[in-house]
Amino acid sequence: MAKVLLEMKNITKTFPGVKALDNVNLQVEEGEIHALVGENGAGKSTLMNVLSGIYPYGTYEGDIIYNGEICQFNKIKDSEEKGIVIIHQELALIPYLTIGENMFLGNERGKSAASIDWNETYGEADKYLKMVGLEESSRTLVKELGTGKQQLVEIAKALAKHAKLLILDEPTSSLNEQDSKALLDLIIRFKSEGMTSIIISHKLNEVSYVADKITVIRDGSTIETLDKATTEISEDRIIKGMVGREITDRFPKRHDVKIGDINLEVDNWTVYHPLYPERKVVDDVSLKVRKGEVVGIYGLMGAGRTELAMSIFGKSYGTGISGTLKLNGQVTELKTIKEAIKHKIAYVTEDRKGNGLVLTNPIKINTTLANLEEVSSKGIIDQDKEYQVAVEYKDKLRTKTPSVEQNVGNLSGGNQQKVLLAKWMFANPDILILDEPTRGIDVGAKYEIYCIINDLVAEGKSVIMISSELPEVLGMSDRIYVMNGGKFVGELEAEGATQETIMSYIVKTGRGE
Amino acid sequence: MSAALRKYTMPIALVLVLLFFSWRTNGAIILPQNINNLLSQNAYVFVLAVGMLLCILTGGNIDLAVGSVVCFAGAIGATILDKNVNFWVAVLVMLIIGTLVGVWQGFWIAYVNVPPFIATLAGMYAFRGLSNVVLQGLAVSIDNKDFLNLFGGGADCYVPDILHGANLNMLCMAVGVIGVVIYVISFIVSRANIKKRGYETKPLLGELIKLVIISAVALWVTYKLASYKGIPTSLIWILLVVFIFGYITSKTRIGRYLYAVGGNKKAAQLSGVNVKNVYFFAYVCMGLMSGLAGILTIARATQSQPTFGTGYEMDAIGACFIGGASAYGGIGTVPGAIVGALLMGVINQGMSIMGMNANWQKVVKGAVLLVAIIFDVVSKKEKK
Numbered sequence: 082m083a084k085v086l087l088e089m090k091n092i093t094k095t096f097p098g099v100k101a102l103d104n105v106n107l108q109v110e111e112g113e114i115h116a117l118v119g120e121n122g123a124g125k126s127t128l129m130n131v132l133s134g135i136y137p138y139g140t141y142e143g144d145i146i147y148n149g150e151i152c153q154f155n156k157i158k159d160s161e162e163k164g165i166v167i168i169h170q171e172l173a174l175i176p177y178l179t180i181g182e183n184m185f186l187g188n189e190r191g192k193s194a195a196s197i198d199w200n201e202t203y204g205e206a207d208k209y210l211k212m213v214g215l216e217e218s219s220r221t222l223v224k225e226l227g228t229g230k231q232q233l234v235e236i237a238k239a240l241a242k243h244a245k246l247l248i249l250d251e252p253t254s255s256l257n258e259q260d261s262k263a264l265l266d267l268i269i270r271f272k273s274e275g276m277t278s279i280i281i282s283h284k285l286n287e288v289s290y291v292a293d294k295i296t297v298i299r300d301g302s303t304i305e306t307l308d309k310a311t312t313e314i315s316e317d318r319i320i321k322g323m324v325g326r327e328i329t330d331r332f333p334k335r336h337d338v339k340i341g342d343i344n345l346e347v348d349n350w351t352v353y354h355p356l357y358p359e360r361k362v363v364d365d366v367s368l369k370v371r372k373g374e375v376v377g378i379y380g381l382m383g384a385g386r387t388e389l390a391m392s393i394f395g396k397s398y399g400t401g402i403s404g405t406l407k408l409n410g411q412v413t414e415l416k417t418i419k420e421a422i423k424h425k426i427a428y429v430t431e432d433r434k435g436n437g438l439v440l441t442n443p444i445k446i447n448t449t450l451a452n453l454e455e456v457s458s459k460g461i462i463d464q465d466k467e468y469q470v471a472v473e474y475k476d477k478l479r480t481k482t483p484s485v486e487q488n489v490g491n492l493s494g495g496n497q498q499k500v501l502l503a504k505w506m507f508a509n510p511d512i513l514i515l516d517e518p519t520r521g522i523d524v525g526a527k528y529e530i531y532c533i534i535n536d537l538v539a540e541g542k543s544v545i546m547i548s549s550e551l552p553e554v555l556g557m558s559d560r561i562y563v564m565n566g567g568k569f570v571g572e573l574e575a576e577g578a579t580q581e582t583i584m585s586y587i588v589k590t591g592r593g594e
Numbered sequence: 595m596s597a598a599l600r601k602y603t604m605p606i607a608l609v610l611v612l613l614f615f616s617w618r619t620n621g622a623i624i625l626p627q628n629i630n631n632l633l634s635q636n637a638y639v640f641v642l643a644v645g646m647l648l649c650i651l652t653g654g655n656i657d658l659a660v661g662s663v664v665c666f667a668g669a670i671g672a673t674i675l676d677k678n679v680n681f682w683v684a685v686l687v688m689l690i691i692g693t694l695v696g697v698w699q700g701f702w703i704a705y706v707n708v709p710p711f712i713a714t715l716a717g718m719y720a721f722r723g724l725s726n727v728v729l730q731g732l733a734v735s736i737d738n739k740d741f742l743n744l745f746g747g748g749a750d751c752y753v754p755d756i757l758h759g760a761n762l763n764m765l766c767m768a769v770g771v772i773g774v775v776i777y778v779i780s781f782i783v784s785r786a787n788i789k790k791r792g793y794e795t796k797p798l799l800g801e802l803i804k805l806v807i808i809s810a811v812a813l814w815v816t817y818k819l820a821s822y823k824g825i826p827t828s829l830i831w832i833l834l835v836v837f838i839f840g841y842i843t844s845k846t847r848i849g850r851y852l853y854a855v856g857g858n859k860k861a862a863q864l865s866g867v868n869v870k871n872v873y874f875f876a877y878v879c880m881g882l883m884s885g886l887a888g889i890l891t892i893a894r895a896t897q898s899q900p901t902f903g904t905g906y907e908m909d910a911i912g913a914c915f916i917g918g919a920s921a922y923g924g925i926g927t928v929p930g931a932i933v934g935a936l937l938m939g940v941i942n943q944g945m946s947i948m949g950m951n952a953n954w955q956k957v958v959k960g961a962v963l964l965v966a967i968i969f970d971v972v973s974k975k976e977k978k
Contacts, residue, residue: 397864419866428864436864439857441924450854451865453847460847465791504865 086111092143103301116292120523124301133167134160164245176224181206184238209237229260247278257381285316297322332556341372350404352392364567370543377558385567394428395421427510431517440490445471452508474503495526514545615944626822636939637828638887642910643931645883648876651852653923655710659717664903666721667888669728672898681741689885696881704873726900735897746828747893753825763824770816840928856923916966
């Protein structure tokens with residue numbers, strides 16, 4: 082049996098009013114990849130913050146035993162000195178500094194703080210970049226890199242701190258599948274070189290691909306640790322641990338939804354980049370959606386899906402948009418978002434915190450924002466009516482909150498997504514474009530979102546669902562478009578389609594930039 | 595309880611500061627005359643703070659030109675009044691000038707994307723210069739009695755007591771009492787309405803305490819004013835501004851958009867809100883308020899000078915932040931800004947009565963602003 086590198090014993094951490102961690106135990110052996118899974122809010126990030134010293138020694142109960150000694154970390158620097166390095170979910174690089182400057186930020190090379198040795202900085206940086214397989218000069222500005230490469234820079238930065246235990250928090254959440262795969266393979270390669278890693282992820286397929294052991298956390302407690310060597314690990318098996326019951330069907334069935342006439346038809350739609358008007362982002366795309374139909378658009382990140390959706394939604398993205406748009410057979414031009422909303426189109430953004438919700442405002446105010454006209458007359462808001470509307474949608478979507486006066490920023494991801502959906506459902510659209518509607522929310526909430534989608538089409542509305550999760554696209558759509566490099570490269574009925582057939586469309590066309 | 599404390603920190607601080615100064619000045623600060631002065635001297639701060647709040651709400655944007663615009667509008671107004679035309683002409687011109695400045699700055703900020711800091715910094719220089727040009731570097735005095743009486747300047751700038759009280763100004767008392775009665779009745783009606791429709795109600799005790807305190811303070815101020823010379827005319831303008839913009843920010847669509855744009859610009863945009871128009875609206879209102887503040891300022895001083903309005907923008911900004919507005923936008927209320935302005939006013943006046951050196955007064959003001967913001971930041975952090 083390999084040596085135990087890290088042991089977290091009976092960790093308990095309380096915040097005012099909440100017990101975030103309750104007697105959590107975690108054992109990581111040297112040279113293994115250990116995955117930490119659990120629903121949102123289960124306590125994974127809190128546990129890692131305890132480990133890395135973000136919550137200093139004394140603010141929690143229990144012991145951290147690392148390399149055979151009990152550790153008392155007071156700040157991140159303390160844990161980093163021991164070789165425990167955490168890479169956070171949000172990339173923390175500064176865009177207008179070079180790769181090298183970023184890598185040694187706070188850890189500068191040179192004799193003193195007043196004399197940085199740039200040759201050493203860039204020389205060292207290049208060495209680490211080579212280790213992670215990133216073919217870029219360390220003098221390149223970080224803003225020139227895509228998210229995949231930025232993630233590699235983060236890892237190189239961790240290596241530069243002489244990491245022995247690498248903690249990756251949702252490392253692939255903003256990467257496309259190809260980059261994700263490359264990243265996971267890199268972690269496996271590190272393992273063969275003796276590195277120990279802890280990976281936190283929502284993507285169970287990745288977890289079962291990369292991890293040797295999986296520890297499941299639910300509601301602040303450790304539920305179980307699955308060992309690949311002794312048990313068969315399937316995604317369903319992991320989900321069972323996470324939600325405490327077996328989800329037999331991850332996608333609810335739709336019963337007798339009648340698919341009607343064509344509602345929205347877009348022909349030869351071409352969109353150019355707003356800043357580089359010579360770059361085509363969406364290239365000659367045609368699509369149609371019928372009443373009562375869920376149309377999936379599958380594509381990797383950067384395929385132009387969001388850009389397509391936003392350009393349809395009142396030209397909220399892009400320049401030089403050409404092509405025709407027909408609503409119920411009528412050619413219509415939607416010049417502004419207001420017009421799009423008036424013509425009963427809704428676009429539910431993939432970035433609910435950044436583009437969707439006003440986090441400092443209560444649920445009530447967010448719910449009515451896209452359709453304030455409905456609850457006001459002559460510019461004056463009827464606050465009674467607004468309250469009723471908010472409560473109605475809260476109940477309908479089963480948003481978990483003590484009151485609609487609660488600020489949206491205080492809700493969990495799944496509940497925020499419900500508020501966002503409520504906002505657009507209240508705008509009473511016929512066509513809803515849902516962009517990554519289940520990104521970053523837990524399994525239970527996902528199921529509820531799927532049910533809402535089913536209710537919407539049952540009312541005769543049309544849903545366009547953009548997603549980069551293949552099982553979701555297959556499980557929820559009636560028809561699927563595959564998008565790659567700004568083009569639609571395939572269209573298929575969901576029935577009988579498999580992950581392999583969809584991927585083959587993308588592979589055939591190569592990966593467009 | 596701690597949540598309530600956090601919410602009402604500034605009103606509580608205001609009371610504590612007032613108590614402190616009434617102890618240090620042997621009650622001088624709460625003499626009727628001083629309460630009267632507190633309101634009329636700071637009339638411009640109240641008006642400007644409300645305008646500034648709108649800009650700050652849209653995303654922490656400020657207007658640095660306010661002081662210069664006050665001076666510029668005042669300079670033109672005084673020059674017109676000097677020509678012995680009907681004073682309403684001057685009033686109208688000053689309001690229009692303020693608004694036009696708002697349109698000018700708002701245009702660059704909203705539609706051309708000039709950063710507000712720069713656009714208004716430019717205005718700060720330009721309108722200060724123009725004021726000097728208009729006044730040719732001299733003071734212009736104002737002797738139009740009607741104008742002064744109506745906008746809080748000169749000796750008779752009080753609403754005449756048509757009820758002819760003996761020692762007390764009965765009109766003032768009547769207005770105050772009626773105001774409080776209306777307030778209490780509307781509270782009961784809205785409470786009953788909420789109950790009837792089965793909405794969630796805020797805890798009755800807390801609401802009652804708030805009702806009692808606000809009513810008591812209103813009656814107390816009424817009594818103080820009545821014991822002096824009655825309702826200062828400048829107070830009418832302050833109340834008008836506070837009620838109109840209090841209503842706009844809390845009950846109207848455009849008010850809602852101010853908060854939405856400041857809270858999350860992109861989300862507002864994708865919800866069909868025309869963000870540019872919202873910025874424009876805020877700066878036009880700010881301009882209008884600058885015009886009004888210009889009127890109040892020259893009336894109070896019974897003259898116009900090229901140095902008037904210096905530093906007014908900072909008083910307004912300070913009042914908003916002390917009153918709980920967020921420096922990032924999206925958070926803040928009109929009553930909050932008024933409390934902030936009052937707090938600054940009380941501190942100013944208290945220190946003046948105590949005979950404190952004017953330089954040290956500035957130091958104290960700076961410290962108060964910093965403490966208010968630190969408190970705000972720290973209390974928010976704890977909440978997390």
